[in-house]
Amino acid sequence: MQLFPLIEKSSIQEIKSFQEEKLKDLLKYLENHSPFYQNLFRQNNIDISTIRTLDDLQKIPTTTKNDLQKCNDDFFCIPQSQIVDYSTTSGTLGDPVTFGLSDNDLERLAYNEAISFACAGIQRGDVVQMITTIDKRFMAGLAYFLGLRKMGASVVRMGPGIPELQWDSIFRYKPKYLITVPSFLLKMIDYAEKHKIDYKSSSITGAVCIGESIKNQDFTDNILSQKIKEKWDIQLYSTYASTEMSTAFTECEFQNGGHQHPELIITEILDDDENPVKEGEAGELTITTLGVEALPLLRFKTGDIVKAHYEPCQCGRNTMRLGPVVGRKQQMIKYKGTTLYPPAMNDILNDFNGILCHQIIIQSNEIGLDEIVIKLSTETTNENFINEVRDHFRAKLRVSPKIEMVDFDILSKIVFNPNSRKPINFVDLR
Template sequence: MIPKIEKASLDEIKAFQEQKLLEVLTYVSEKSSFYKNLFAKEGIDIKNIKTLEDLNQIPVTTKEDLQKFNDDFLCVPVSEIIDFATTSGTLGEPVTFGLTDNDLDRLAYNEAISFDCAGIKEGDVVQLMTTIDRRFMAGLAYFLGLRKMKVGVIRVGAGIPELQWDSIRKYKPTYLITVPSFLLKLIEYAEAHTIDFNNSGIKGAICIGESLRNQDFTLNTLSKKITEKWNIKLFSTYASTEMSTAFTECEHGNGGHHHPELIIVEVLDEQNQPVKNGELGELTFTTLGIEAMPLIRFKTGDIVKFHDQPCTCGRTTLRVGPVIGRKQQMIKYKGTTLYPPAMNDVLNGFENIETHIIEISTNDLGTDEILIKLAVKEQSEVFLHEIKDHFRAKLRVTPKIEYCSRESLNTLIFNPMSRKPIHFFDLR
C-alpha cells in the first residue's frame, strides 16, 4: 500500500510539504526554546517563509547544537515523554530524544510504509537481529512498524549465529533485519554445520548500518559476497534517531524512497546552499509531525546524492543514493579525497581478511595518515603487496597496512559501550 502522496505529482508534493512546513515552523516558534531563541536572534519572521526555497532564510541546526542545548529542543513537558532514546554517539556525545505517544505512532507508520516498500506484507514473519534495548530507537521502531503491519516478529537480538539459525528453523521467518556483514557469519556457520540455508525460507534481508551499493546502485563487494552464496534479496535502508524516519529501497534497488509526509530533505554544500540537481552534498532535513523534538534544517553529516526520476514501483518521490561517507570522516590523503566506506569495500573483496580496522591520524607534516590493521587467515608479504596494488588500482593511493591478531582487533571493534561494530577510528 503506497501512500497517496508518494504517487502524486512533484508540484502536488511540493505544495503539500509547504503546508506542513508552515505548521512545523509555527509549532517550534511557540514550543521550542531553541528555535524561539534562534528566530529572535536572527530576526526571522516565519510568516516570510512560505516555500521550500525560503527555508534558506533559517540557519542550519548542527549536532553540536543538539549536544550543547539538548533540553532546549524539547517541545512538551517531560511527563508526556513515553520513550527516551539516545543517538549512537558515533561522532561525539550521545544526544537524548524523547518521544510522545503520537511520536511512537508516527515512528510505527514510518517503519510500516518502509517495510512495505521492501515487500514485507501481512502474514510474513520477521527475525529481528538488532538490539531493542539500551535506549536504541531503531529496534523499537522496527518492532512497532511490524506490529502495525500485523507481521510476526522474532526478537532474537544481535549476534550468536547458532541461536539465529535455531530460531530460523523453529519459527520459519521470511525476512531478516540485520547488519549485512552478519549475514556472512550466518553463511559461515551454516556451511560449517551443513545447514541448507538456501532452502531456509528466507526471502530477503533489510540491511542496516552498512552500505550495500555503489553510487550507480550496483551491488558492492559486501553484497556480492552475500548474494553469490545466499539467494536472498537485500534491501538497503538509511535512517537516524534524529530524523525518526527511514529511506528504504523498493524491489528495484535504486535508492531509499523519501516519505514527504514525514520529512523535508535538502542536500547542501559547504556554504549551506542547495547543490545542483544530481550533485553530492550533505543531507539536511526538517522533520514533520513530531511533537517532542522536531528539528529544522538539521545537518546529518552524511554525504549523499538525490535521484528524482520516477521509480518503476510507482512512487514519484525522490530517492536518496548510497551514503558516500560522513563529512567529518573525510580523509585527504596524498591529494586524494577518501571516505571509509570506499576503503571497506576494497578490504571486503579479500577472502583472506577476517576483520579490519582503519585508523586515521595526523602526521608530523600536519596531513592525514592512514593505517589499516588486518587480521588474516594467512600472513605473507605477497598478500600485503596484493592489497596495496588493489588500493592503488581502486582508490589511486596506498595506505600503510599491518597485521594484527583477530582478538586484539575484535576488542576494539566490539566495544561494549557501542551499539554498532566500529571499524573506523579517527585519531586526528
C-alpha cells in the same frame, strides 16, 4: 492501514504544495514550543509568516549536531511528563544526544517503519527476525518492532550476534525476512557452512540491511552485497535512517535508492556553502522533520554526504530517492592530495576473501597530516598478501596506507564490541 501513502504517488508539484503546508504548521509549532528555535528566530529576525515555500527555507540558518549537543534540553517542545521513551544517538562523531519521544512520536515512528517495510515487500502475516539491538536506548530497534507490529507482521526479537542461535530461530519459526547489519550475514553463512546447516533451503527470502551500504552509487551491488548473494540467493534491501530524523529511506522492489516519505520529512542537499547542489551532485543531507512532537528539527545537517534522485520510480512513487551514503562529512580524509571517505576503503577490503576482520584508523602524524593505518586479521599472514592489498589501494584510490596484521581474537573483540550497535570498522583519532 494504507501502506502505500497516496501522497507518494502524487505529482512532484502536489508533493511540494503538500510539504509547504506541513512546513507552515511546523514553524508555528516551533515558535510556540521550542526554546531553541524561538531564540534562533529572534536572533536572526525571522518572521515565520514569510516562509511560505520550500525555497524560503534558505532564509533560516541550519542546525548542527553541535547545537544539539550544546543545547539538548532547549530542543524539547513538551514537558518531561509527556515523554514515554528516551533514546540517544550512537555518538559516532561525539557525545550522544538524548531524544525523548511522546506517545504520538512513537505512533509516527511505527507508521514510518510500517510504510518503509511495506516498500521493501514485507506484508501482513510475514514473520520477520530482528537481528538488531532493541535496548540500550537504541531508537531503531524499537522502531522496527513497532512498525512490524503496526503492519501486522510477526516479530522474532533475536538481537545481534550468535549465529548458532539465529539459525535455531530461523528453522524453528521460519521467518521470511531478516533485519540485520549485512556483514553479519557473511558470519551466518560461514557458521552454516562449517556446521553443515542447509541454509539455502531455509525460509529466508530477503533481508533489510541496516548500518552498512550494500550498493554502489549507480545502484549496482557493492562487493559486500555480491559476496552475500554469491553464497545465498536472497533479496537485499537498503535502508537509511538516523535517530535525529526518526524517518527511514528504504528501497522498493526496483532497488534504485531509498524512497522519501513526504508526510514525514523535508530534505535538502547542500554544498559546503549551504547552497542547494545541482541535480545529480553529492552534498550534505539536511532534513526538516514533520509531525514530531517532542524534539522536531528544522534544517538539521546530518553530516551524511549523499546524492538525490528525482526521476519517477517504476513502482509508481514520484518521491525523491536517496542513493547510498558517499561518506560522513566529518570522516572525510585528505591523504596526499586525495579526498577519501571510509566506505570506499571498506569496499576495497571487502574485495579480499582472506580478510576475516578489519579496522581503518585515521590519525594525524607529527606534522599534522592525515595518516591511514589499516589493521587486518587474515586466514594466512604473508608479505605477498599485504603487498597485494596495498597495490589494490594504489590502483583503486591512488593511496598506499600503512597495514598492520593483528590476531583475529584480539581485533574481532574491538571491531564487534558488544556495547556497539554496529561493527567498529572506522576509528578517527585526529
